[in-house]
Amino acid sequence: DIQMTQSPSSLSASVGDRVTITCQASQDISKYLNWYQQKPGKAPKLLIYDAYNLETGVPSRFSGSASGTDFTFTISSLQPEDIATYYCQQYDNFPYTFGQGSKLEIK
Amino acid sequence: EVQLVESGGGLVQPGGSLRLSCAASGFTFSSYWMSWVRQAPGKGLEWLANINQDGSEKYYVDSVKGRFPISRDNAKSSLYLQMKSLRAEDTAVYYCAREGWPRGAFNSWGQGTLVTVSS
Numbered sequence: 001d002i003q004m005t006q007s008p009s010s011l012s013a014s015v016g017d018r019v020t021i022t023c024q025a026s027q028d029i030s031k032y033l034n035w036y037q038q039k040p041g042k043a044p045k046l047l048i049y050d051a052y053n054l055e056t057g058v059p060s061r062f063s064g065s066a067s068g069t070d071f072t073f074t075i076s077s078l079q080p081e082d083i084a085t086y087y088c089q090q091y092d093n094f095p096y097t098f099g100q101g102s103k104l105e106i107k
Numbered sequence: 108e109v110q111l112v113e114s115g116g117g118l119v120q121p122g123g124s125l126r127l128s129c130a131a132s133g134f135t136f137s138s139y140w141m142s143w144v145r146q147a148p149g150k151g152l153e154w155l156a157n158i159n160q161d162g163s164e165k166y167y168v169d170s171v172k173g174r175f176p177i178s179r180d181n182a183k184s185s186l187y188l189q190m191k192s193l194r195a196e197d198t199a200v201y202y203c204a205r206e207g208w209p210r211g212a213f214n215s216w217g218q219g220t221l222v223t224v225s226s
Contacts, residue, residue, distance in 0.1 A: 043216035044202075046213060050212075087152055089154075091210070095167070097154065098151055
């Protein structure tokens with residue numbers, strides 16, 4: 001199975017800060033990487049697909065990038081409503097696998 | 108509006124069985140791959156299984172292969188997960204999710220149904 005190593009597991013930032021989360025795949029997954037946001041008690045929400053592409057309706061402060069097996073998720077200017085846990089997920093091979101999650105809190 | 112509504116969760120004893128259902132509406136169910144994803148209390152997301160549009164292809168994570176067969180009824184716009192030989196570690200919220208484009212990206216999710224395996 002492909003392992004997705006996500007970091008940090010938790011982070012604290014101030015409103016307006018730039019926030020970055022990384023995900024490393026255990027093998028080449030090309031661009032087949034998605035990012036989700038999950039708020040407490042809610043289902044996850046797709047934000048980014050294919051490493052770079054913003055899902056329809058998602059604010060442009062969210063972005064994704066990739067370099068080899070390393071993937072980066074960025075919030076350019078943190079807003080209070082962005083408080084959530086974020087997950088990466090690969091779909092290059094079955095079984096699909098998720099990163100461990102990154103819990104984002106406001107300072 | 109796309110809606111996915113799971114049902115069938117509850118408390119079950121170890122070794123027991125349960126069938127989860129997911130009722131879909133607001134889109135052409137028969138055109139999409141569908142998946143089940145679970146989340147143990149306070150833990151991360153785990154993909155379990157998916158099924159193609161006509162049910163001829165199914166894939167599973169090893170931990171549920173042979174125990175949790177996935178199925179669908181396109182006439183009823185419904186997805187199912189038959190859970191057998193349940194263990195304490197199967198305790199989780201179970202979500203059904205639609206795989207949009209690209210396939211493998213879960214662009215719609217249900218609200219989840221809680222399965223608790225305990226004596």
